[in-house]
Amino acid sequence: MSAVGIVAAAGSGSRLGADRPKALVELAGRPLVAWAVDTLLAGGVGEVVVVVPAAEREAFAAVLPGGVRLVDGGATRTASVRAGLAAAGTAADAVLVHDAARPLTPPDVVARVLAALAAGAPAVVPVLPVVDTTVVVDAAGTVTEAVPRGPLRRVQTPQGFHRAVLVAAYAALDDAAELTDDAAVVRADGIPVATVAGDERAAKVTVAHDLRIAEVLAAVPLGSS
Ligand code: CTP
Ligand code: MG
Numbered sequence: 001m002s003a004v005g006i007v008a009a010a011g012s013g014s015r016l017g018a019d020r021p022k023a024l025v026e027l028a029g030r031p032l033v034a035w036a037v038d039t040l041l042a043g044g045v046g047e048v049v050v051v052v053p054a055a056e057r058e059a060f061a062a063v064l065p066g067g068v069r070l071v072d073g074g075a076t077r078t079a080s081v082r083a084g085l086a087a088a089g090t091a092a093d094a095v096l097v098h099d100a101a102r103p104l105t106p107p108d109v110v111a112r113v114l115a116a117l118a119a120g121a122p123a124v125v126p127v128l129p130v131v132d133t134t135v136v137v138d139a140a141g142t143v144t145e146a147v148p149r150g151p152l153r154r155v156q157t158p159q160g161f162h163r164a165v166l167v168a169a170y171a172a173l174d175d176a177a178e179l180t181d182d183a184a185v186v187r188a189d190g191i192p193v194a195t196v197a198g199d200e201r202a203a204k205v206t207v208a209h210d211l212r213i214a215e216v217l218a219a220v221p222l223g224s225s
Contacts, residue, residue: 010073
């Protein structure tokens, strides 16, 4: 099945606190966004649209392969993906939405998402189990209950969708809505979301500690971590 990738890269990275947008921060000498684009292409996506901060188009173009299309993002991730989707065209059967902030995602994860879509799932997300004891606290920080973690999952990207399903879900979503991922957008439209195995290497770079971990992992060949 043909797939177009949308890389959400229009955030500022306020929690990382670097001197440039997070997606342009380098990991092992290459910007995070370049890693994310390569993962999608290596995993079987045919073309990629990258959503960037409007003021940084040239800087992104300078570090990405020529075939990649750039689109101006919005104030929220939801608005940015909406812009990417509008630019993604109608040729592909599937859309994979990926965070630039997950640079070390193995191409195998992309392949698993594509396989689930090809097998008929309208929407699919890579997930990992929750391994820590997980609790709810009250306003004072006192534990009020422990959450049974067996059914809990941490959700990663790329998230895959039959294109028409994602387009319809975004069309049905209020313009001002702000959801943290795209699976939430299709679930709001009543679409079931399937899961495939994620990968610890697909962890999101959010704070400086995450980037230090990623630097260590980037030096470890795939398959040995
Ligand atoms: N993103 C986006 N457009 C926005 C906000 C976020 O495309 N308006 C993208 C980011 O570039 C990132 C992904 O969504 O690849 C996940 O968001 P997050 O990790 O929160 O990145 P930032 O919003 O850049 O970071 P922060 O929240 O710390 O400012
Ligand atoms: Mg953010």
